Amino acid sequence: MRREYHKWCSLNLHREMELLVFGHAGARVLVFPTRVGRFFDFENWGLVNSLRDTINAGNLQLICIDSVDAESLYCNWAHPRGRIERHQQFENYVMQEVLPFSESINPERFLIAHGCSFGAYHAANFAFRHPKHFHKVVALSGRYDITQQVEGFRNLLDDYYDQDVYFHNPSHYVPNLTDESHLRPLREMEITFAIGEHDPFIANNHFMSAILWAKGAWNSLNVWPGRAHRARYWRQMLPIYL
């Protein structure tokens, strides 16, 4: 399997950002790490290996990017406005730097957003905000409302709310989408959620699925036994859904 390490200084984030590419061809998969995770987690947790055959066959190419969660939505000491601004910079980095880089090494147009746990939030949020770029999203064990406190998972903006928070919170902006030029590609997208039946965010997954259906956006919500919020479950889910 081809494995490449890349690093450059991001103009949007003003810091060096690293990523790993696995595979030589096929649909491009933008892989977001879990909460405050790193670009190498996907490989270290055996998730790349779970897709080995598909990658080696040239059907998938993974682009495992780094996160700046510790500087953005999980930067607890920063003012929430600063958190969401940093998060927006991360989005700019992905859209303006990572995607062009990905296109430069692989001409395949088909682009998939994928992530587990908080990576699923990123994947869904990117795909729903930029449906013209993404053709498929596979979001495993995710939350899609960053302002909701559920069990020990807090409101990531500490009750702060503004327009940028709204537009990065899929549970809030998706129900209000009306622009057909945005909805049309969203309806063409293949959207897959998977979540454990005892995962604290299962209600939010059902909600997200329902509001997408209400918008005419096809999606598949797959409920797994138990909490299913560990790499060993994701290793089983990935070959099925990706």
Added chain:
Amino acid sequence: MFDWYEDEVRGHEGKLALRAKPELRGRVVLYGSSTLRLWEQFDSHFPELSFVNLAFGGSTLEACAYFFERLIPPCDPRSIVFYAGDNDLGDGHEPNKVIDSLKTLLDKVDRAGLGEIPFAFIAIKPSIARWPLRDKIRKVNQVAEQWMAERPNRHYLDIWPPMLNEHGHPRKELYVEDGLHLSWDGYDVWADVLRAHANSIF
């Protein structure tokens, strides 16, 4: 291995014992998994048809082949409408294993002296719940379609085109909440497909 289905199969056997009268033989048999078993309004869709529904819940194509001799030959069916394979793939079986089970079943149909009656294979359906498995489903369907084309009395019923929306995804209204089993609208679509082949499969 197939103990899980035993109670339901015994129930069907009891039903058949009651029906072992000459006038109750020679019916169309519905055989396969829960998607067929749950087709409760089949008699409304085909009021003119004498049929018996011997499908059993959650069954795999492998289980259908296993129980075939106990359920189908005693009916002396006039034709067989078959649906299974969905659960095999859902259980993680590879297409080749499902195809092997289909071959076993078709061999058993022949050995039971039923090789000349109409046998209709309903394509494994596209569903929301198993959409990620669609490539495997297509692979099984492709082989089934080829095999059905080998004999004039065998028929492949392609329910895919009417079950997909304009974007090529399964239509939500055709499924109940689990995204797997069919709603009434879903069975209406299937009935239309069966009706289109009625002269040859019933």
